[in-house]
Amino acid sequence: MKPATTPNLYQLGTAIVFTILGILFSTEKKILAQVNPDNTLGQEQSLVIEVNELKSIINGGATRGQNLFHSFQEFNIGAGKSIYFSNPTGVENILTRITGSNNSKILGTLGVEGSANLFLINPNGIIFGENASLDIHGSFIATTADRINLGTEGFFSATEPEKSTLLTLQPNALFINALKNQQSEINNQANLKVNSGNNITLFSANITNIGQLSAPEGVIQLTATENILIRDNIEASQILINSGNTTSINNTSLSTSAFNESNSGNISITTKSLNLLNNSALVASSNGGIDAGDININATETVIFNNGTAASQVREGAVGNSGNISITTTSLSLLNRSFLDASTLANGNAGNITIHATDTVIFNNGSAAGSQVGSNATGNAGNISITTTSLGLLNGSFINTDTLNNGNAGSINIHANNKITFDQGNTTSQVRENATGNAGDISINTTSLELFNGSFINATTFGNGNAGSVTIHATDTVTLDNKSSMTSQVGASAVGNAGGVLIETKFLDLFNESFINASTLANGNAGTVSINATDRILLNNGSNIGSVVDATATGNAGDIQISSNSLILEGTDTKIFANTEPGTTGDSGNIAIDVKNLTLQNSASIEVDSQGSGKGGNIEIKADNLTLSNQAFISAKTISDNVGNLTLEIEDLLVLRNNSQITTTAGADGAGADGGNMNIKAAFVIAFPGENSDITANAFDGNGGNINITSNSLFGLEVQPQLTPRSDITASSKFGLSGDIQINTPDIDPTSGLVELPGNLVDAESLVTKDICANEELENSSFVITGKGGIAAEPQDLITNSSGILEWLTRNENQQSQHPHTNQEITTQHHQQSAQDHIQIQEAQGLVKTADGKLILTAKPQNVSLQDSTFNHPDCQTNSVE
Numbered sequence: 001m002k003p004a005t006t007p008n009l010y011q012l013g014t015a016i017v018f019t020i021l022g023i024l025f026s027t028e029k030k031i032l033a034q035v036n037p038d039n040t041l042g043q044e045q046s047l048v049i050e051v052n053e054l055k056s057i058i059n060g061g062a063t064r065g066q067n068l069f070h071s072f073q074e075f076n077i078g079a080g081k082s083i084y085f086s087n088p089t090g091v092e093n094i095l096t097r098i099t100g101s102n103n104s105k106i107l108g109t110l111g112v113e114g115s116a117n118l119f120l121i122n123p124n125g126i127i128f129g130e131n132a133s134l135d136i137h138g139s140f141i142a143t144t145a146d147r148i149n150l151g152t153e154g155f156f157s158a159t160e161p162e163k164s165t166l167l168t169l170q171p172n173a174l175f176i177n178a179l180k181n182q183q184s185e186i187n188n189q190a191n192l193k194v195n196s197g198n199n200i201t202l203f204s205a206n207i208t209n210i211g212q213l214s215a216p217e218g219v220i221q222l223t224a225t226e227n228i229l230i231r232d233n234i235e236a237s238q239i240l241i242n243s244g245n246t247t248s249i250n251n252t253s254l255s256t257s258a259f260n261e262s263n264s265g266n267i268s269i270t271t272k273s274l275n276l277l278n279n280s281a282l283v284a285s286s287n288g289g290i291d292a293g294d295i296n297i298n299a300t301e302t303v304i305f306n307n308g309t310a311a312s313q314v315r316e317g318a319v320g321n322s323g324n325i326s327i328t329t330t331s332l333s334l335l336n337r338s339f340l341d342a343s344t345l346a347n348g349n350a351g352n353i354t355i356h357a358t359d360t361v362i363f364n365n366g367s368a369a370g371s372q373v374g375s376n377a378t379g380n381a382g383n384i385s386i387t388t389t390s391l392g393l394l395n396g397s398f399i400n401t402d403t404l405n406n407g408n409a410g411s412i413n414i415h416a417n418n419k420i421t422f423d424q425g426n427t428t429s430q431v432r433e434n435a436t437g438n439a440g441d442i443s444i445n446t447t448s449l450e451l452f453n454g455s456f457i458n459a460t461t462f463g464n465g466n467a468g469s470v471t472i473h474a475t476d477t478v479t480l481d482n483k484s485s486m487t488s489q490v491g492a493s494a495v496g497n498a499g500g501v502l503i504e505t506k507f508l509d510l511f512n513e514s515f516i517n518a519s520t521l522a523n524g525n526a527g528t529v530s531i532n533a534t535d536r537i538l539l540n541n542g543s544n545i546g547s548v549v550d551a552t553a554t555g556n557a558g559d560i561q562i563s564s565n566s567l568i569l570e571g572t573d574t575k576i577f578a579n580t581e582p583g584t585t586g587d588s589g590n591i592a593i594d595v596k597n598l599t600l601q602n603s604a605s606i607e608v609d610s611q612g613s614g615k616g617g618n619i620e621i622k623a624d625n626l627t628l629s630n631q632a633f634i635s636a637k638t639i640s641d642n643v644g645n646l647t648l649e650i651e652d653l654l655v656l657r658n659n660s661q662i663t664t665t666a667g668a669d670g671a672g673a674d675g676g677n678m679n680i681k682a683a684f685v686i687a688f689p690g691e692n693s694d695i696t697a698n699a700f701d702g703n704g705g706n707i708n709i710t711s712n713s714l715f716g717l718e719v720q721p722q723l724t725p726r727s728d729i730t731a732s733s734k735f736g737l738s739g740d741i742q743i744n745t746p747d748i749d750p751t752s753g754l755v756e757l758p759g760n761l762v763d764a765e766s767l768v769t770k771d772i773c774a775n776e777e778l779e780n781s782s783f784v785i786t787g788k789g790g791i792a793a794e795p796q797d798l799i800t801n802s803s804g805i806l807e808w809l810t811r812n813e814n815q816q817s818q819h820p821h822t823n824q825e826i827t828t829q830h831h832q833q834s835a836q837d838h839i840q841i842q843e844a845q846g847l848v849k850t851a852d853g854k855l856i857l858t859a860k861p862q863n864v865s866l867q868d869s870t871f872n873h874p875d876c877q878t879n880s881v882e
Contacts, residue, residue: 034076035083038099040161046070055082057113064166066092068116069156073100075122077108079131087114092138093171095148097158098122103184111135117198119148119171121158125184125204130211132190139218140194141171143203144184194218200236209234217257228271230254230280238293243271249308250275255283256293265293265323274299274329276308276338284312286320291348294323303329305338305367312351314344316376324351324382332357332388334367334397342382345374350410352382361388361416363397363425371410373403373437381410383440391416391446393425393455402430403437403463411440411468419448422455422484433493435463441499443471449505450477451484451514459499462491469499469527477507478533480514480543488527490520492552500527500558508533508564510543518558521550526558526589533564537595539604542573547589549612551581557589557617567595569604569632576606584612588644591619598623600632600660610638616666618644624651626682628660628693636664650682656693656717656727666699677739680709687716687727694723699733707731710744719743 035056037046044062051057062069068091075098077083085094094116098104103125110132112118117138120126123146134140147157147164154165186204193214194200200213201221210231213220220236222228225244234254241247241254247269256265265284274297276282284293292312297303312323322344332355334340342351350371355361363369371382381401391414393399401410409429414420429440439459449472451457459468467488472478480486488499498518508531510516518527526547531537539545547558557578569575578589588610598621600606608617616638626648628634636644646664648654656662664678678697687693695717697705707729719741720728731739850856 034074034078036072036074036100038071038073038161040071040099041069044069046072054080055084058083058085061094062166063088063091066090067150067166067171068094069166070094070096071161072096072098074098074102074104075120076105077110077132079107079129081107082109082111082135084111084113084135085116085118087112087116091116093117093119095119095156095171096121097156097161098124099158099161100124103127105129106132106190109133109135112138114138117141119143121145121148121156123158123184126186128186128188128190128192128211130189132188132192134192134194137195137198139199139201140192141199141201141203142186143201144186144205145203188213237265239267241267241269241271243269245271246273246275247271248275249277249280249282251278251280253281253283255281255285257285257287265290267293267295269296270298272300273302274304276303276305276310279307281309281311283309284323286314286318286322286348289319291320292323292351294351295325297327297329299327299329301329302331303327303333305334307336307338308334309339309341311339311341311343313341314346314348314350314377314379316345316374318346319348320346321348321379322351322382324354326354328356330357331359331361333360333362334364334369335362336365336367338367340369341372343370343372343374344377344379346376347378349373349379349407350382352410353384355386355388357386357388359388360390360392361386362392362394363399364392364394366396368398368400370399371401373405373407373409373435375404377404378406380407380437381440383410383413385413387415389416389418391420393420393422393427395424397424398426398428400426400428400430401440402428402432403435404432405434406436408437408465409440409468412442414444414446416444416446418446419450420444420446421450421452422457423450423452424454426456426458428456428458428460429468430458431461431463431465431467431494431496433462433491436465437463438465438496439468439499441468441471445473447475448477449474449479451480451486453482454484455480456485456487458485458487458489460487460489460491461494461496461498463493464495466490466496466524467498467527470501472503472505474503474505476505477509478503478505479507479509479511480516481509481511482514483512484514486516488518490522490524490526490553490555492521492550494522495524496522497524497555498527498558501529503531503533505533506535508537510539510545511541513542515544515546517544517546517548519546519548519550520553520555520557522552523554525555525586528558528561528589530561531563535564536566536568537562537564538568538570539574539576540570542571544573544575544577546575546577546579548577549580549584549586549588549614551583553581553584554586555584556580556586556614559589559617560591560593562592563594565595566597566599567593568599568601569606570599570601572603574602574604577609578617579607579609580612580614582611582639585614586612587614588617588638590617590644593620594622596624598626599629600627600634601629603631603633605633605635607633607635607637608644609635612639614638616644618646620647620649622649625653625655626650627653627655627657628662629655629657631659631661633661633663635661638666646678648678648680648682650680652683654680654682654685654711656687656691656695658691658693660693661696663694663696663698664705665696666705677705678707680707680711682709682711683713685709685711685714685717689716689718689726691727692725693717693727695729696723697731697739699739705731706739707741708744709742712746714743714745 035048041062047060049057104122105127107129115137120142126142146159147155148171149155157164185206186202187208189211191212196216199219200215203223206226207224207228212232213234215236217237219238221240223242227245228243228247230249232252239254267282286292295310314320314322344350373381403409431437431439439461461467490498520526549557580588588608610616636646697707717727731741
C-alpha cells in the first residue's frame with residue numbers, strides 16, 4: 001500500500017522557546033487500555049475486541065472505498081498494553097477521531113494489522129509516553145486539528161461529527177483554521193518509528209519532541225501554529241518543520257539521508273524564530289550514489305545557532321553532490337562554535353551556502369561558514385554568498401571555501417549595505433597543500449569595512465593551482481588595524497600564480513603593522529595590488545602595501561598601482577614595495593602612484609628591491625606635492641641586474657627634509673649592475689643644505705645612473721661627485737663610470753618686462769646751474785640738493801650739513817605749495833589711469849629700508865618730510881623748501 005501523501009499544509013511562521021509543562025500524571029502507569037467508541041457512526045461504530053490481557057483489536061468502523069473511519073469518546077493505551085486496528089482488504093487509510101474532551105495518552109503500542117496509513121485526531125492533545133511505540137507498516141499522522149479534509153467537499157471532524165462527510169477521497173489536508181483557537185499540544189517522549197519509505201506527520205498548536213522520530217527513507221513533518229521544541233533526534237529522508245512562532249532544537253539532531261531520487265533528503269524549516277542550541281545539528285547527507293539534500297531555513301525574525309550546526313555532506317564512500325544551505329531571515333547569529341557546513345568527503349561537489357538577512361549577521365567565538373572538498377574527495381567546493389545590512393566576524397570566527405584534494409575552492413561574495421567588521425575573524429579561499437585546483441575569488445561590497453586584531457582576508461593556493469583575487473568595494477572607509485591583512489598568495493610548495501588585490505573606497509587606513517599584499521612563496525608570479533581611494537590613504541607604524549617574491553619562490557613580483565587625493569606614510573618600516581628576496585630569479589614589480597599630495601615621514605619609504613638575479617622594478621610617481629621628511633626615502637634597488645628607473649612628475653613642490661633620500665642603487669661588491677635612471681620634473685625642488693638629504697643614482701661595479709631634473713628652481717641641493725654630509729645630487733659608481741647629471745630650468749628671456757629707454761639721453765650738465773638765484777627776479781622755482789645721495793659737491797662749494805636727510809614727499813591730488821618768497825602756486829596734477837588700460841611694468845619710485853637692514857624698491861614714492869639746510873646760499877635770500 002502506498003504511503004499517504006504528506007498533507008498540503010499552509011506554511012506558517014516561527015516560534016519562541018517555551019517551558020515544557022509536566023504533562024504526564026503520576027497515575028499513568030495505572031492506565032489500562034481505555035478505548036471507548038462513541039455512537040456517531042451509528043451501526044458502523046467501532047468495536048473493541050480484547051485478544052488477551054495485553055492486546056486488543058479494533059474492528060468495525062465505516063468503510064468508504066479506500067478509507068476506514070473510526071470514532072471514540074476516549075482513546076488511551078496503558079503502559080505495556082497494545083491496540084491494533086484491523087486492516088480490511090482494500091483499505092489504505094484508517095482515520096480515527098476522538099470526540100470527547102480529554103487528551104489521548106499513548107503509553108503502550110499503537111499498531112495496524114496491515115499496511116494502511118493511520119490518522120489519529122484529538123483536538124484536546126496527544127501524549128506519547130517514553131515507552132510508547134508504533135507498529136505501523138504505513139505512514140502515521142497525529143494531529144490536534146479538529147478535522148481532516150477529504151478532497152474539496154468532504155471532511156472528517158472530531159468537533160462536529162454530525163456534519164462530517166465520509167468520502168472515498170484521499171485525505172489531503174488538515175483543517176488548520178480551528179487551531180488558531182486551540183492551545184493543545186502533541187508531546188512525544190518516545191522513540192516513534194515507521195517502516196522504511198513511510199512518513200511521520202505531527203500537526204498541532206504546539207509540538208514538543210523530547211523523544212526520537214524515525215522514518216527511514218521517508219518524510220518527517222512537524223507543523224505547529226505556535227511553538228516547536230525538539231530535544232531528541234529526528235531521522236528521515238526528508239524533514240519538514242513549520243511553526244507559527246518559535247522552533248527550538250535543543251541538544252539533538254535532525255538528520256536526513258538521501259537513498260533515491262524521489263527522497264531528496266531535504267530539511268526545511270519555516271518559522272518565526274529558530275533556535276539551534278547545545279550541540280544540536282541539522283544534517284542532510286548522502287550515503288550512496290544520490291546527492292545529499294538541501295537545508296532551507298526561512299525565519300521571519302531571528303535565527304540563532306548557539307553551539308549548533310547545519311551541515312549538508314557527501315559522506316566517505318558515497319558518490320554525489322552535497323546539498324545547499326540557504327538561510328533567509330531578519331537577523332542571523334552563529335555563536336560559540338556554531339557551523340554552516342556544505343562539504344563533500346567523496347566524489348562530488350560541495351554545496352553552496354546562501355545567507356540573506358535584512359538586518360544583521362553575526363559570527364562569534366569560533367563560529368564559521370564553510371564549503372569544502374575533503375582530503376579523499378574529488379570535486380569542487382561550493383560558493384558562499386552573504387547579503388545583509390551589517391556583518392560581524394568576531395573572536396576566531398571565519399568564512400572559508402577550500403579544497404584538500406582535487407577540485408577548485410569556491411568563491412566568497414559578501415554584500416553588506418552598512419558595515420562589515422572583522423575582529424579576530426577571517427575570510428579565506430584556499431587550495432590546500434597537495435591539492436590540485438584553483439582558489440576562489442573573494443568579493444566584498446559595503447559602505448565601511450573594518451579589520452581589527454589580526455583579522456585577514458586571504459585567497460591562497462598551497463597546492464597545484466592559482467590563488468583567487470580579492471576585490472573590495474567600500475563606498476566610505478576601509479580600515480585595517482593591529483596586524484590585520486588582505487592577501488592573495490602562492491603559498492609554500494605551491495605551483496600557480498597569485499591573484500590580485502583590488503580596493504576601491506574613499507578612505508583607506510592601515511595602522512600598526514597591517515598590510516595588503518600579493519606574493520608568491522613558491523613557483524608562480526605574485527599578483528597586482530590596485531588601490532583607488534578618492535580621498536585619502538594613510539599607513540603608519542610598520543604597515544605596508546606590497547608585492548614580494550619569497551626567497552624560496554620562482555616568479556615575478558606583482559605591480560602596485562595607487563591613486564588617491566592624499567597618500568601619507570608614517571613610521572619605521574611603513575612602506576609601499578615590490579620586492580624579490582635573495583636567491584630568487586624573478587623581477588621586482590613596478591610601482592605607479594598618482595595622487596595630489598604625497599607625504600613620507602619618519603623613515604617611511606616607497607621602494608622596489610630586487611635582491612635576487614632579476615631586474616629591479618620601476619617607480620613612477622605623479623603628484624601635485626611630494627614631501628619626504630625625517631629619513632624617509634624613495635628607492636629603486638637591484639643586486640645583480642639593472643635597477644629600475646625612477647620617475648617623479650611633481651606639479652608644484654618636491655621637498656626633502658632631515659636626511660631624506662631619493663635613490664636608485666645597483667649591485668654590490670663584485671656585481672656589475674648599472675644604476676637606474678632618475679627623471680624628476682617639479683616646479684620647485686627644495687632641500688636644506690645642512691640636513692643631508694640626497695638625490696642619488698649610484699652603482700658599485702657598474703655605471704652610475706643618469707639624473708635628469710627639470711625645475712623652475714632648485715634650492716639647497718648641490719651636484720657632487722660623491723656624497724657629502726650636506727644635501728647632494730650624485731650619480732656615481734664605486735668602480736664604474738659615473739652617471740650624468742642634468743639640471744634643466746625653463747628658458748627665460750632676460751629682457752622680458754623691461755621698459756625701453758629713449759635713445760637720446762638728457763645732458764646732465766644742462767640740468768645743473770652754478771647760480772640758481774640768477775633768475776630770481778623771474779620768480780622761478782629753486783632746486784636744492786643735500787645729503788650724500790645727491791650730486792657730489794665741488795671742491796669750491798660750501799660744505800652743507802651731511803646729516804640732513806632728504807626723504808620723499810607725496811602730494812595729494814591738486815595739492816598747492818608756495819615758494820616762501822614768491823608765493824607762486826605749484827599745482828601737481830595726476831592723470832587717472834583708466835581701468836581698461838593695460839597694466840605696465842613700472843620703474844622703481846621709492847626705496848624702503850626694513851628693520852633688518854634690507855632695501856626694498858617700491859613702485860610708489862613714500863610719504864616724507866623735508867628738513868631745512870643749515871646754510872643759505874651766499875647769493876640767495878631764500879631758505880630751502882620745507
